[in-house]
Amino acid sequence: MNYKPEGFTIGALAAAADVGVETIRFYQRRGLLNEPDRPPGGVRRYGEHDVARVRFIKAAQQLGFSLDEVSGLLLLDDGTHCDDARVLAEYKLAMVKDKLAGLRQIERALSDMISQCKSSRGNVCCPMIMALQS
Numbered sequence: 001m002n003y004k005p006e007g008f009t010i011g012a013l014a015a016a017a018d019v020g021v022e023t024i025r026f027y028q029r030r031g032l033l034n035e036p037d038r039p040p041g042g043v044r045r046y047g048e049h050d051v052a053r054v055r056f057i058k059a060a061q062q063l064g065f066s067l068d069e070v071s072g073l074l075l076l077d078d079g080t081h082c083d084d085a086r087v088l089a090e091y092k093l094a095m096v097k098d099k100l101a102g103l104r105q106i107e108r109a110l111s112d113m114i115s116q117c118k119s120s121r122g123n124v125c126c127p128m129i130m131a132l133q134s
Contacts, residue, residue: 007045017054024054030067032057032074064092 014021027033033053036044053074060070069088076085116127 007047008051009043010046013046013050013054016051017058019054019058027054027057030071032067032071064096 008016010021010024014024017024024033028035033050036046038044056074056077057067057070060073061067065073065088069092073085073088076088113128113131116131
């Protein structure tokens with residue numbers, strides 16, 4: 001008879017969620033993931049809900065949510081706070097748009113400096129270095 005305990009060890013949880021064991025421990029320290037009790041003489045076991053939770057955290061992070069924001073989203077995960085979750089997503093979208101606008105400004109400035117460098121000839125100081133120094 002092959003007895004296989006129910007649930008995942010921390011290593012199996014990490015593998016199933018495609019993260020490292022230290023990520024699981026970090027989430028536990030941050031209060032994002034519960035640490036199950038250790039049975040006497042046994043190892044902690046995690047369930048499918050823990051895999052789903054870690055995947056949720058990683059997906060939210062990939063969308064740009066900080067761990068503090070993810071914590072707030074997790075509090076809304078009871079099916080009755082869709083409007084609150086939407087407001088958080090709208091705020092995050094506005095932040096992303098602001099960052100993109102800033103990145104476009106940087107892109108234009110760098111492109112201008114590169115153009116100036118390409119057009120300068122002779123023993124002239126580098127226009128890009130001069131622009132950064134002023």
